[in-house]
């Protein structure tokens with residue numbers, strides 16, 4: 001888990017907690033009135049376990065976000081905060097928002113919904129507010145805010161800046177414009193949102209569905225919201241599924257590389273001596289053992305590699321398997337414009353090939369065969385001699401990154 005910051009309307013600093021991998025589809029959690037992002041902790045954990053990246057935001061004047069000195073807590077400022085955060089995210093999240101947060105999310109998505117988000121989940125969002133209920137809630141919040149002055153989790157000036165009736169009026173036409181998969185979740189015992197109202201409201205969304213959580217007044221009232229987590233994950237899996245990346249012949253080469261990168265390998269440097277006595281070599285992880293008797297191995301070399309013509313013709317070559325301390329060597333033999341051999345300890349091996357000293361193992365080979373393999377060629381070597389160091393750990397390569405052995 002980490003904490004990050006976004007810039008809201010007029011540069012206000014907004015804080016959010018982030019869980020889960022950046023590769024996973026995102027869910028943005030927006031808390032309700034009188035709450036902070038902490039209210040989502042149980043939901044956030046469940047979402048992370050279900051393979052989602054979770055961003056829990058503190059609204060302005062709440063929790064770790066800025067409590068603006070000018071006391072700007074009007075609805076428009078908070079709506080613009082959310083739009084700004086959505087624009088700063090790398091991907092379009094499903095926005096999950098409770099009570100006040102739901103009002104803000106609905107207004108924020110009234111324009112550009114499909115550009116900013118991939119789904120919307122509204123929890124206990126009152127759509128018409130009975131004046132008496134509004135007064136009771138206001139009084140309850142005010143009391144909570146003054147109970148522990150100095151320790152308050154949110155700025156009680158918000159209550160003075162906020163006109164809930166005007167907000168409800170303003171939101172009347174918004175759902176029609178929000179063409180996103182939408183879930184409305186209502187606490188079965190809610191006094192805030194009568195059941196019939198919820199059904200009518202959901203029907204105003206182009207793609208809305210309703211869920212009622214039994215035995216609850218408020219769905220997200222504390223961090224024990226398992227029932228809600230279940231509805232939410234079911235909705236996400238149906239309507240915003242985690243896509244596994246896919247490659248098909250002819251589609252983007254990047255996905256093909258990523259698919260191949262799922263195969264963890266060691267790293268080698270393949271070397272040979274040119275006829276004029278200069279050594280050549282390049283980093284290669286396409287190393288494979290081939291045969292025990294005769295002792296054969298192979299590496300695949302790109303036809304485009306600068307050293308390819310020499311390696312194709314060389315009678316002898318060496319494969320040096322790198323150990324964990326040789327990451328700089330790997331970079332050097334994969335990079336352009338490097339003094340590869342000048343900066344690397346090496347010696348001429350018994351069979352005349354450049355052997356990198358300190359490698360995990362080095363195989364001196366005679367060229368057995370060369371096969372064409374698309375944009376690479378397959379260089380098969382008969383092993384003349386192998387030396388190896390049993391006490392070092394290998395340098396590993398997986399998903400495009402160097403790795404080290406980890407024994408649990």
Ligand SMILES: Cc1cc2nc3c(=O)[nH]c(=O)nc-3n(C[C@H](O)[C@H](O)[C@H](O)COP(=O)(O)O)c2cc1C
Pocket residue numbers: 267281282283284285286287300301302304305306307308330333334335336397
């Ligand atoms: C971890 C790693 C593995 C690589 N594996 C191969 C490989 O198997 N075959 C290959 O031709 N190039 C591979 N490369 C790329 C070459 O090392 C890189 O293109 C190098 O600059 C080629 O050098 P040259 O053009 O001077 O011959 C790999 C690079 C890295 C970092």
